[in-house]
Amino acid sequence: MSANGSETPLSVTIGYGPSAVIAVKPILPTKCKAVGTTSGQQSLSIVWTREKQDAIDADLSSFFRLAETQAATMAEKYGNKPDYYLRLMFSGGMTMQRAREPSAFNAWAHNLAKEVNEDADTGDALNLLDLQREHLDEYHKLSAAEKKELVESFKEERNSRKMGTRVNLRGRQADANNTFNKIEDMIIGLKCRVGIDGFYCFFKNNSEFQMRPRWFFTSPQLNHYLMGQIKWWDVEAIGALSEAFSITGCDLMSYLCNARARSDWVKTEIRDKITAALIKITENQKAIMHYKSYEKDIVLNYGIELVGWPDSLRFACPSDLPTTLEPLQNLLQAIDNGKCYFCRLSKSERAQRRGAHQQKVAEGSVLTRQPRSDNGKKCAPYQRHKQVDPEADQEEGGTDAPPRKWRRHRDHDNNEEYSR
Template sequence: MDWTFNTKKNQFIEDLKDTRNSRKRGVQLSARSRLLDFNATVNLIICLFKGLKARVGVEGFFCLVRSSTKYNVSPHLWFSSAQLGKYLRLNIKGFDLEKIGLLAEAFVVAGCDWMTFLHTSKDQANFLKTDIRDMVHTALVNITGNPKIIMNYKSFEHEIVIKYGIDIEGWTPGKDRFINPSDLSDSLPLLRTLHEALESGTCKFIRLSAEQVSARRKAYDARVNAGEVVTRKTRKDKGGSHKKPPKRKGRKKGKHRSDQPSDDDSNSSEDSDEDDEGVPRPRKRRRVVQAGGAGEGQ
């Protein structure tokens, strides 16, 4: 008897726990219950945000969109301050609230998969290449701790391996094809495989030991001496100062000449008195003001 009672009691407790969990984060079967849960959660988020604003002093906004077509609800975009929304509309080109909500909803309903929005294989390949390049750069920044580091594919051995003691493993196209993702072929299987390897962590950067770095440096120097690696030529003025030559002080534009004519001015005035054939040009007679009145000079 006690065994049966305890069994039913435990079963009742488990059922009660399942019911409570389903109310909190379980899947609602009807469209009406989904909509009610959505609106209630939105109101709860707003209340929590207002409380945080009153206690700490924050401003912000959030956007909620559905991820399923089993119920119908419009995207909900909320601002803690109406002036904040107005400011963003005026200063961000194309900041349309309805458009942002609809685009976010379409993307989420599609499963957050970019490939569903890229219709041609060329567009899909370009997207994968861009994402691979960004993932490689992010991984390099994370392992070096240097946010300003720049990935160098052509001089990877010297600029990354020897300089930072870092190498990459799991590059699915092969070590001989470790090149800029933009230069890879547009083969979607190849790009998808590399993309998945970077996402899963099978393709990653690793730190080398001091002995490994030393061995790689010796091998690199040997290849350079053998002419297998093309390096940049050293500047002739390496180690010297690279100051800019002083500017010449010339006559500023708009500056008037002095009252005293220069030799060039006198020569130019003399040359202007005669034309190319040596015939003197006629000169204007100068008026002379006399004491008794105005008259022409004789």
């Protein structure tokens, strides 16, 4: 808040996600026939997996040592530090590549493999390349309309895989953990490449999915700093409150205690949205909505008019409107739907409104602001006040000394006067 009472613009950028996400189709778990394995086979598989992972770690370690050696060699050759060349080698983070647009051939091959291998046992599925070679003539016989239909069907299935709701709890948990890990990897990589710090908090929005609020800080010291600087900073309390509010549908009305609090909140929303619409149409960030002098300061000054105000409510400042909730909600809904909005007046309409307003002012039916009592009079020149010498004040007793008493004396006309 600035000195003159106006709100200062935010120095940060805040982004919001969509208010609702429509799922195309739920993702059904893949139907696979279980393959029975003995305990001996499981033990051998575990041992083989560990040996494979140890071999991978050894190869990666040798690769990292080679990279450090190469970076040191390049530093001696070109003059920069070894860390500079290591950053060039390893950019960090993950790259989110845009998915390719599906082609008719890929869509046809996908449907072919799904139809042929639908009832196949594990390990008996036919190779995709072999299927394409055997049924290639069927693809060339397809018409353009059939190919287009295959592409649209493939796009719909891909979107359902991306946005569809998972029906089993284990799939939801695995999907959430994988997504969080990818986000954290990307944030850490961006921190290495660009130089950023931050945190996030994710929580569930329904009671069917069991997950605790998840926080992530790029630096542990950031959380400790916020705990010392912000009063009542508690990640557990913030996560729990956010989760409870999200489960209720992010509806503020359900958290307000009484009808008066709900109506005050709706009035605040109406006032803020009308002011935002006024600033948008006038392109003036300092524009203020005037309700009492609406005709003079809004219609005639800016050449605009607010249309769509409900007939059930008198036109006034939202704070002066009655506390009945239904008409206030109707007005707020009209503003959100675009039925109540500002529109510009033409030159002829503006001149007509100006003439009608001047006639009402002359008749006295419109209350106008009274002029100042000294309007039109010549004012005396401004005189500066005499500055007090602090040294003289200290000689008389210091700044902390009490003021001298007023003394009464009489002049020649026996009029009482007071002086120090």
